[in-house]
Amino acid sequence: MKKCSKVPAIKDIPVVIFCGGRGTRLKEETEVIPKPLVRIGERPILWHIMKIYHTQGFRNFVLLLGYKGEKIKEYFCNYMLYMSDFTLATGRSGATARYHSKPKENWHITFVETGLDTQTGGRLKKAEKYITSPVFMLTYGDGVADVDLSALLTVHRGKKRLATMSGVIPPGRFGEVLRDKGEVIAFNEKPKQSDTLINGGFFALDRNIFKELSDDPTLEFEKHVLPELAKKKQLAVYAHGGYWQCMDTVRDMELLNAEWNVGNSPWKIW
Helix, strand or coil, X not given: CCCCCCCCCHHHCCEEEXXXXXXXXXXXXXCCCCHHHCEECCEEHHHHHHHHHHHCCCCEEEEEECCCHHHHHHHHHCHHHHHXXXXXXXXXXXXXXXECCCCCCCCEEEEEECCCCCCHHHHHHCCHHHCCCCEEEEEECCEEECCCHHHHHHHHHHHCCCEEEEEECCCCCCCEEEEXXXXXXXXXXXXXXXXXXXXXXXXXXXXXXXXXXXCCCCCCHHHHHHHHHHHCCCEEEEECCCCEEECCCHHHHHHHXXXXXXXXXXXXXX
């Protein structure tokens, strides 16, 4: 068994978010913007995901960019304009803005270009030089949940594995987790319909996970890395019994917006 490093304070743990996919099943939206900028209500789903983490004490984010990554950079570089009332004064010397309010979010964001068609394992490898913490979090830029991230970290610390994944019981069409006594014994990327846990997409990872990755742009975290970790008994699971929903299709997008618009959005823990 590999010895995992001590978990630091939550505020010092970085959160890595996959933001590079094309989102082909949301083509009408993603022809213009990347999938993480597709909106729930008035804000991108990426904003909702970061709020889930920030509300629970995290403030350092590493965004792994790919398809239309410049749009994500533009959104956050103009964040004050989007989130604040301001007065604009123009003149010969140029325009100056006076902001009347400031966003509540105290975020430190690193933007990493990982390639247009790089797969998730290759994208994660490119984050290595920006991760100095012995433990870090990982998630996808297209799913929300009311997951208890402190509980996820507690399981990760207790199991002493390289990776701990959240397991959920959703409408089953994702990678299926087979577990025994809190440990993953197998991982199937495309399961049949069942009532077993699937990959919920919220991870706690030891920094030594990078030794299991390579610079191969075709390396898939879900298809190649997770099954190997399970075989090596280095993949634990945290069973999340609460709300979870991805934005994988137009139907998912409509469902999330409907929940938000009527005030029934369980992931809104802020």
